[in-house]
Amino acid sequence: MASVFPLADLKASAKPDSWIDMIIKGDCVAALEALPNHSVDVIFADPPYNLQLGGMLHRPDQSVVDAVDNEWDQFASFEAYDAFTRAWLLACRRVLKPTGTIWVIGSYHNIFRVGATLQDLNFWILNDIVWRKTNPMPNFKGRRFQNAHETMIWASPNAKAKGYTFNYDAMKAANDDVQMRSDWLFPICSGNERLKDGDGKKVHPTQKPEALLARVIMASSRPGDIILDPFFGSGTTGAVAKRLGRHFVGIEREQDYIDAASARIEAVQPLGKAELTIMTGKKQEIRVAFNVLVESGLIKPGQVLTDSRRRYSAIVRADGTVASGGESGSIHRLGARVQGLDACNGWTFWHFDDGQSLRPIDELRSVIRSDLAKAE
Amino acid sequence: MASVFPLADLKASAKPDSWIDMIIKGDCVAALEALPNHSVDVIFADPPYNLQLGGMLHRPDQSVVDAVDNEWDQFASFEAYDAFTRAWLLACRRVLKPTGTIWVIGSYHNIFRVGATLQDLNFWILNDIVWRKTNPMPNFKGRRFQNAHETMIWASPNAKAKGYTFNYDAMKAANDDVQMRSDWLFPICSGNERLKDGDGKKVHPTQKPEALLARVIMASSRPGDIILDPFFGSGTTGAVAKRLGRHFVGIEREQDYIDAASARIEAVQPLGKAELTIMTGKKQEIRVAFNVLVESGLIKPGQVLTDSRRRYSAIVRADGTVASGGESGSIHRLGARVQGLDACNGWTFWHFDDGQSLRPIDELRSVIRSDLAKAE
């Protein structure tokens, strides 16, 4: 239980990082306002859905559906819900790093209001993600389609924000080497994963599955990043963040939820560094300029490069530029120029003849890179 | 081309139904205001998405993506888009029958604003439906998840609206006898279905697949209903409506789209009556009250009914009520009362003794129904 932290203590603390890996007890907006500017990498928010339920719902066998009827899900009007949404999103915006991103999950009851508010506040939507449930609750009355999904919005703090973390290559590799789509399939949280109290009753009515949070965190953060959840509830975000080697910050008002989340997170074993290594693509590799190949002798001045079908050719010059029919420039510029295009990746466009076949000069760059790696 | 209809002609027409199965040329809101109150059963709306694109986007092979940059998709601000959305939704509300429903399709660029506006105008969301694309365009820069779906909102005109059409059993039967979910899988519109002009260029940048409209119309309307599309475009709604034996009304500003849609709809052959019969379950079956059984002599006053295990018993009264130990009421009420439950389906709870075994009284209702069916 060491990770619980009353908001008053946080405000009194002189230590700047005392809020990391803690659950702050208190109101969401007040607690956010106690955190430093631009200090967290990712926010995952599962706000109240503002369900507007009529009476009780019975299954065909007359058993009663255990609906979400908690006090924290009651709002007087759409206006009240919008004001609440605006307040916590504004507080989140200040706490989020410029390179950070925010996730918000909801259903049709609230997600349209959340999305519109995000846009009004100048957040920039990157994707809307659909969580398709393998095992959703049926529609008992037969008057609608089975409500089989929830929606997450992923956004950066403004339209110009560059440099947010998206582990594209890891996602693609995890998805059988095709791009990860915006529709994800996961079971709802049940079985051993579902937190129960002493009477076997579920601790929290809307506990999210860890698999969902794992994909969110793996996609949009790096090990060591700080993940904030302003509606911490049963602490799924904290548990998964800890397991995945990230730091967490939770905000929660209700002591029962804090107790359950705290114990749950305590029991989590973080994965090791090897398991947490994120697969990256070329963008992350050491930059090797073309003239390094010339300087190292892998390419010789005067050597002729061609494209893969020998339609175009160019001569290598000693300064690391290439020339063709009066034109000259970088491998990229000249590649674009001879093809009449705006841009070109010279590394894959230009080839050299190794005596047997044409090979892209990118292969020579790989040789340099592996030499550099050995030298480390 | 007979189905095109300038808005001025519509206003001048004395014939009240002259707008049915027509494409009205003109502004969406102005045209809607020329239609009678509460006159259409279903509205399907595919409004501009308000895409905010930067410069050109190139594929990895340097080819240029043909983006949606049409004038009709340009708005000055979110406020302008919201005002536009409010105006056409209000106009739709007046034209829609109290038992009607509206569908709106969009992407994350606009759907949150549309959904919030629907709620602000007191529409009642029944479902949000995800159209999962089998073949979406990839994310070429690897900076986001592949945007692989669009969202539809299905709503009734107000929270208390009852009696809207939802062909639950037909949807369930069409879905291998499990409830139709809120996530639907369809390819994007391509191949022969995609309308092309003389030069082989697509007529409309965002033509929707007919399969999507077919499910919408089959789920939420009946043969003979009127389906309105205020952003008619290439006329998919009209073509599918006609094929499925529904009437359509289209509103469209651009003559090129009207010409293409008009010719397209002209070529559609409607399905026959037999193919259009909507599969119905018990909900749609002829209602048979318990007293009809008594009146018909299948159940006799004074007869004893029991539950399947003979734990409870009740005596049938001539008025079609049943009584047990001082309590009396409908078969449903009394069934609930004796079990101490809030509700009970008396048709399956109460049984009669046919001399050999106990059989639910629901079987007698089936006898009545088949007699009624023969009589038609």
Added chain:
DNA sequence: GTCGACACTGAATCTGGGT
């Protein structure tokens, strides 16, 4: 006629680091 290679396309808010 068949098969393979290649070109083309779809509602897209689509780079990042350095000067």
Added chain:
DNA sequence: GACCCAGATTCAGTGTCGA
């Protein structure tokens, strides 16, 4: 903030052409 420029980046199709 504007500009420059290296260089990284695509899935499920349909249609065409030539062998």
